[in-house]
Amino acid sequence: MLIDTLFHPSKIFDELSKENAETMASITRFAILIPLLPPIFSWIGGNQLGWRLGGSEPVFFDTTGSIVFSLFYFIMLCIGFISTVAISKWMAKTYGAKSSLSLHLSIFTVICLPLVVASMAHLYPDVFFNVLILVPALVWSITLLYKGLPIALGISSDQGMLMASSLVGWLLVAAVSLLGICVSLWMNGAMVILGI
Amino acid sequence: MSGLSLHKKLEKNAGLLIFGILFVSSIGGLVQILPVLFQDSLKTASANTVPYSAVQLQGRDIYIRESCHACHSQQVRPLLAEVKRYGPYSRAGEFVYDRPFMWGSKRTGPDLHRIGGKYSDIWHRIHLIKPRSVVNDSIMPAYPWLEDEPASAAGDIQKKMQVLKTLGHPYSEQEIEAAPSMLDGLTEMDALIAYLQVLGTSAETSEEQGHH
Amino acid sequence: MKEESQQFYHDEVVTRLVQFSLIWAIVAMFVGVYLSAELLWPELDFGQFWLSFGRLRPLHTNGIIFGFGVSALMATAFYTVQRTSHIPLFMPKLAWFCCYAWQIVVLLGGLSLLAGWTSTKEYAELEWPFDIAITILWVCFGVVFFGTIARRKIETIYISNWFFGGLIIVIAMLHIVNNLAIPVSIDKSYSLYAGAQDAVVQWWYGHNAVGFLLTGGFLGMMYYFLPKMSNQPIWSYRLSVVSFWAFTYSYIWAGPHHLHFNSIPEWVQSLAMVMSLILLAPSWASMINGIMTVSKSSVKLHNNPALKFIVLSLAFYGLATFEGPMMSIKSVNVVSHFTDWTVGHVHSGALGWNAMITYGVFYYLVPRLAGRELYSLRLANIHFWLALSGTILYILAMWAAGVSQGLLWMSIDELGQLNYTFNDIMASMKPYYGLRLIAGLVFLSGTILMSFNLFMTIKGKKTVKVKPPTIVKASEVAA
Numbered sequence: 001m002l003i004d005t006l007f008h009p010s011k012i013f014d015e016l017s018k019e020n021a022e023t024m025a026s027i028t029r030f031a032i033l034i035p036l037l038p039p040i041f042s043w044i045g046g047n048q049l050g051w052r053l054g055g056s057e058p059v060f061f062d063t064t065g066s067i068v069f070s071l072f073y074f075i076m077l078c079i080g081f082i083s084t085v086a087i088s089k090w091m092a093k094t095y096g097a098k099s100s101l102s103l104h105l106s107i108f109t110v111i112c113l114p115l116v117v118a119s120m121a122h123l124y125p126d127v128f129f130n131v132l133i134l135v136p137a138l139v140w141s142i143t144l145l146y147k148g149l150p151i152a153l154g155i156s157s158d159q160g161m162l163m164a165s166s167l168v169g170w171l172l173v174a175a176v177s178l179l180g181i182c183v184s185l186w187m188n189g190a191m192v193i194l195g196i
Numbered sequence: 197m198s199g200l201s202l203h204k205k206l207e208k209n210a211g212l213l214i215f216g217i218l219f220v221s222s223i224g225g226l227v228q229i230l231p232v233l234f235q236d237s238l239k240t241a242s243a244n245t246v247p248y249s250a251v252q253l254q255g256r257d258i259y260i261r262e263s264c265h266a267c268h269s270q271q272v273r274p275l276l277a278e279v280k281r282y283g284p285y286s287r288a289g290e291f292v293y294d295r296p297f298m299w300g301s302k303r304t305g306p307d308l309h310r311i312g313g314k315y316s317d318i319w320h321r322i323h324l325i326k327p328r329s330v331v332n333d334s335i336m337p338a339y340p341w342l343e344d345e346p347a348s349a350a351g352d353i354q355k356k357m358q359v360l361k362t363l364g365h366p367y368s369e370q371e372i373e374a375a376p377s378m379l380d381g382l383t384e385m386d387a388l389i390a391y392l393q394v395l396g397t398s399a400e401t402s403e404e405q406g407h408h
Numbered sequence: 409m410k411e412e413s414q415q416f417y418h419d420e421v422v423t424r425l426v427q428f429s430l431i432w433a434i435v436a437m438f439v440g441v442y443l444s445a446e447l448l449w450p451e452l453d454f455g456q457f458w459l460s461f462g463r464l465r466p467l468h469t470n471g472i473i474f475g476f477g478v479s480a481l482m483a484t485a486f487y488t489v490q491r492t493s494h495i496p497l498f499m500p501k502l503a504w505f506c507c508y509a510w511q512i513v514v515l516l517g518g519l520s521l522l523a524g525w526t527s528t529k530e531y532a533e534l535e536w537p538f539d540i541a542i543t544i545l546w547v548c549f550g551v552v553f554f555g556t557i558a559r560r561k562i563e564t565i566y567i568s569n570w571f572f573g574g575l576i577i578v579i580a581m582l583h584i585v586n587n588l589a590i591p592v593s594i595d596k597s598y599s600l601y602a603g604a605q606d607a608v609v610q611w612w613y614g615h616n617a618v619g620f621l622l623t624g625g626f627l628g629m630m631y632y633f634l635p636k637m638s639n640q641p642i643w644s645y646r647l648s649v650v651s652f653w654a655f656t657y658s659y660i661w662a663g664p665h666h667l668h669f670n671s672i673p674e675w676v677q678s679l680a681m682v683m684s685l686i687l688l689a690p691s692w693a694s695m696i697n698g699i700m701t702v703s704k705s706s707v708k709l710h711n712n713p714a715l716k717f718i719v720l721s722l723a724f725y726g727l728a729t730f731e732g733p734m735m736s737i738k739s740v741n742v743v744s745h746f747t748d749w750t751v752g753h754v755h756s757g758a759l760g761w762n763a764m765i766t767y768g769v770f771y772y773l774v775p776r777l778a779g780r781e782l783y784s785l786r787l788a789n790i791h792f793w794l795a796l797s798g799t800i801l802y803i804l805a806m807w808a809a810g811v812s813q814g815l816l817w818m819s820i821d822e823l824g825q826l827n828y829t830f831n832d833i834m835a836s837m838k839p840y841y842g843l844r845l846i847a848g849l850v851f852l853s854g855t856i857l858m859s860f861n862l863f864m865t866i867k868g869k870k871t872v873k874v875k876p877p878t879i880v881k882a883s884e885v886a887a
Contacts, residue, residue, distance in 0.1 A: 094703065131808075131839045131843055139797055139801075142797070157709075158710055161710075161716060161719070165722075165723050166699070166723065168796075169723030169726045169727060172723070172724070172727040173726060173727055173731075176731045179807060180734045180735075180737070182811075183743045183744070183811060183814070183815070184737070184739045184740055203649060207649070208563050210554060210557045210565060213570065213573060214554065214577060217574050217577050217578065217656060218581070220656045220657045221577070221581070221657070223657065223660070224660035224661040225585075225612060228612075228679060229608060229609065232604075232605055232672070232676060233605055233608075233609070235673065238604045239603075257596070260526060261524035261526065262460065262462045262524065263461075263463060263465060264462060265528055266462045266465045266466075267461065267462070271671065273742075276820060277817060277819070277820055278817075280820070280825070280826050281826055281830065286670070288603060288604040288672065290603075290671075291602065291604055292603050293603075294606070295599045295601070295602045295606065296528055296598075296599040296601075297602070297603050297604070297606040297607045298528070299607055299667075299670060301746065301750065302746055305830075307746075332831070333831055333835035334450070334831075335446075335448070335450045337446070337461050338453075341457050351593060352592065359598050362590065363590065363598060363600070363602070
């Protein structure tokens with residue numbers, strides 16, 4: 001099933017459109033891997049090899065540091081993933097699409113899977129290497145989003161296009177919000193402002 | 197429903213619409229920007245701040261011509277890390293002779309407000325001609341052509357000082373008179389380095405650690 | 409008056425402006441790509457002063473804003489004001505003068521930037537002779553635009569014209585006040601303001617040039633073309649009017665958020681931050697209005713590149729107008745300021761919103777001006793994917809670069825010592841700058857495909873002659 005999801009996504013989207021409970025159950029079983037695997041990979045990589053930021057020496061986190069970092073990564077991915085599924089389910093009504101939770105959960109599991117597999121690159125924590133691996137995976141995931149939504153939700157390709165674009169808008173806003181929240185938290189914990 | 201009837205008038209009368217836009221968009225400027233222009237503390241030079249000399253002024257205009265500000269800010273923010281990295285944080289009174297301001301909006305390279313005196317003239321010269329010979333990973337462009345031109349080529353220095361004098365920079369007639377001879381024998385490179393070496397040197401020593 | 413309504417709309421000038429806009433898009437985006445390559449391989453300037461990063465950078469920004477952006481805005485303002493007023497352009501010769509003189513000013517202005525004539529004020533780098541020329545041409549633009557509105561045959565001034573009107577009036581005000589200077593010579597002047605005051609005036613200009621040109625002006629496009637393409641009236645006319653006034657009022661206050669923690673008074677920064685947050689409401693009101701209009705439409709998106717681009721542009725508009733207020737929050741800004749995050753933010757607006765909505769409008773407009781089908785639908789569909797992936801890659805690269813710059817610069821150990829040298833942090837930017845270069849190339853290649861496609865559509869065709877409708881209900885809104 002996992003292999004099919006990666007290499008024949010359109011087949012899976014077709015199956016999903018039938019809302020077959022068995023297919024959905026077998027896919028949603030993987031859903032937990034999506035927020036779980038990348039932090040594990042980055043934890044292992046960070047501990048064994050240290051993060052390399054360009055020219056400088058590798059950066060090692062201490063044990064607490066690396067656990068906090070991975071935990072935070074996990075929570076961020078959870079929030080991102082769950083909120084996207086929820087928004088998609090909510091939007092489905094506007095576009096007259098099917099709106100069962102397990103269907104939307106399965107769809108986004110399929111869409112995110114390439115990214116999760118590519119996150120294995122975290123095992124070798126060199127920024128450039130990770131960028132090289134993750135970017136094509138991201139392009140592939142976005143393609144899946146645009147191609148998969150209309151098939152799996154049983155809506156016209158026009159409606160699918162609108163819905164996918166709205167979701168891209170949401171994902172970008174969500175990403176930038178997370179960025180802002182992280183930065184704010186970081187600064188409020190780790191920085192001293194003088195004067196002003 | 198007066199709001200609605202006003203709207204009905206506006207959407208049918210081009211003159212009113214133009215006036216409306218002008219009125220609504222200028223409120224912010226009048227309340228927020230105008231008071232800043234009249235705030236004396238922003239125009240008062242801090243204790244050690246003096247107008248640029250003829251050579252430094254010429255150097256500053258070369259800095260402007262090459263748009264150094266596109267990659268280097270001149271504004272040390274009052275943050276612990278910035279004060280550690282660059283020196284005392286910047287104060288409004290240090291910039292009163294800066295026309296235009298050079299604070300910048302992007303640090304592709306490091307901040308330069310406190311660069312004055314940190315490196316030798318020789319270092320700057322080598323760095324400007326071959327940046328990567330002194331800073332390994334530097335991505336700064338080289339500026340070899342600054343060595344080829346005399347400093348006087350970067351504009352009429354007397355005219356510049358006269359204009360600045362009318363804008364309130366306290367240059368004396370003698371200084372303006374002597375300006376061209378100050379540039380004698382100097383290249384654009386020399387002038388630019390003179391400017392870099394004076395940058396930020398007017399910081400008060402008591403705030404060396406950034407705390408006042 | 410009777411014989412005037414018999415005249416055709418003046419659309420030839422629109423076609424010409426679209427062509428110029430396309431040329432500037434390619435030139436200025438190419439310069440952008442070249443600049444991003446210079447950040448990886450600084451030797452690419454070959455020791456030539458005019459290829460130096462500092463001199464090319466304002467050419468990139470001015471070429472995009474004034475070459476690509478303003479030409480597109482003039483084209484669409486001229487096209488839409490005729491159709492929402494049911495009358496040909498007022499003083500068409502003056503419109504032609506605006507069209508050509510503007511291109512000459514941008515071209516010579518661009519060359520002057522390479523020669524090192526610059527006031528350094530961002531997006532207002534051109535020196536005083538060009539500032540005067542721009543002022544004159546802007547007045548001419550206003551005369552044509554408002555003259556057409558003054559003689560309109562429809563009682564109500566349609567909402568798109570409000571935004572174009574706001575563009576013309578507010579940009580004129582900003583441009584004149586910010587560029588006040590005393591000339592020293594033809595290529596040099598000294599600003600009337602100094603230091604902190606100069607900074608506040610400049611960012612009052614800089615921020616609102618983005619506001620009224622790149623946001624408001626392009627919203628003018630959106631309010632005409634989106635309902636037109638969707639074959640639907642705008643979802644809520646009331647909402648669009650309310651958001652126009654709220655937008656015009658609140659945008660102007662936000663400028664000093666570009667100067668957080670800089671040497672300007674604290675109250676100015678805080679006020680700017682509060683007003684920036686408020687600004688989110690009118691900005692998103694326009695987005696919601698646009699999305700609801702398309703959602704109600706029954707027009708097919710399939711094989712309709714124009715509408716696809718506009719829908720996507722609204723998504724990026726939503727991002728950019730959310731990100732902006734967020735970055736004006738001081739605890740976020742303390743990290744994002746001076747970093748590539750700012751560059752990424754500008755490009756999520758410029759690529760995702762400005763360029764994409766313009767592309768959408770051009771895909772709609774050019775076949776109608778030429779009176780024939782689009783040369784290649786396939787190329788347009790490929791372009792859509794290039795534009796989308798290019799923009800997303802660009803934004804991601806700059807987010808990653810900006811946040812790591814901001815945090816690493818601030819990083820301090822227990823003893824209060826800096827953890828990283830500036831150099832190490834800068835050297836670690838290479839992967840992101842590489843990705844940004846690729847993103848730029850992808851986006852640029854899409855733009856080249858589109859320009860080829862559109863030029864082939866226009867090729868050998870005269871602009872179609874269209875007459876204003878003869879029977880008009882006084883109350884009809886031409887949406």
